[in-house]
Amino acid sequence: MRKGNDDGELSSYITTNKTGKKHGGYDIPFMPEDLAYWVVQLREWQSKYNPIKELTPWTQIRLRYPQHNDVLKRRGKQAFLFRDPASNACDEKLSPMFTTTAFTRTLPALLFYSQRREEDLVSRLGNSFIYH
DSSP states (O other): OEEOSSSOOEEEEEOOTTTSTTTOOEEESOOOHHHHHHHHHHHHHHHHHSOOSSOEEGGGOOOSSOOOHHHHHHHOEEOOSSBOTTOSSOTTSOSBOOHHHIIIIIHHHHHHHHSOTTOOSEEEETTEEEEO
16 A cells, blocks of 8 residues: 555555566555555554564465475565464464455454444354354
């Protein structure tokens, strides 16, 4: 997230596994303030409860599907915003979150505990969280 070039509006620069080192990322010239709020909330939560001391080399991450080590070396190091502090994929809890884990367990819990009083994004039912 960053300020836009011309008008000072929020914008973002995105890189993913598919756009990373090979293709670079891409700019999105607009970011809704509500989305920016949640990105900041997640970043602050990670900084407080799941901090990292340095960027994570791709070669240290256990991925779901095998990748050639040379490809991982070329990706270098990165900090993952979506990393799972309860992950079994990496002892240091630095690995990126798997999509299924992120959207079925971790993200609903984060939204539940960080939503504002007037928001009704997620509710809790026993040990599970339900999106609204």
